[in-house]
Amino acid sequence: MAILTVPKVLREKLGDEGVEALIALLNEAAHHERDNLLGILAERFERRVTEEGKRLEVQMAEVEKRLEVQMAEVEKRLDHRITEEVSRLEKQIIEVKVALSERYASLVRWMFIFWAGQIGVIVALFALLR
Structure with missing residues (x-):
């Protein structure tokens, strides 16, 4: 937080309590x-x-469709x-x-x-031996 310096003229017009109140007011406003x-x-x-989440969901849906x-x-x-x-x-x-x-038919034939x-x-x- 920046340190505020109150000009001498304003300090003389407001007094010490007024300056502190002004600084507190400015600090509160800044806060x-x-x-x-x-x-x-x-x-x-x-x-x-x-x-971005919605955009990613749309892109994911498109990619899913393309993959399908x-x-x-x-x-x-x-x-x-x-x-x-x-x-x-x-x-x-x-x-x-x-x-x-x-092959089987040929084998059977032979x-x-x-x-x-x-x-x-x-x-x-048998004919010879008979």
């Missing part, structure tokens, strides 16, 4: 003015904080990709099953040929 200024600044600060849209797009692409991969795998599984079936040959040899042996 009230400071309190009022602090109140005004506090209100401005609160208003500014509220405005992007997530939906990514989910759609991922779902499409998974569907493509599943169909590709199913196609490969079918191809493997067909190849296995062909087994019958071998068995027929064996039966022929056994019949020939």
Whole structure:
């Protein structure tokens, strides 16, 4: 707080008690003015904080909407990709099953040929030994 010096002329007119009363009055006025200024600044600060809070809420809502849209797009692409991969795998599984079936059929055919040959040899042996 600043120190007030009362001019000599005013001190002579008011006297010591008057000067002290004047200084007390000025100090009280300064104190009230400071309190009022602090109140005004506090209100401005609160208003500014509220405005910034609302602005941030709006921005957060916008970001949230954009994220939801992007997530939906990514989910759609991922779902499409998974569907493509599943169909590709199913196609490969079918191809493997067909190849296995062909091998099995070939194996069975050669087994019958071998068995027929064996039966022929056994019949020939029985015919010779008889």
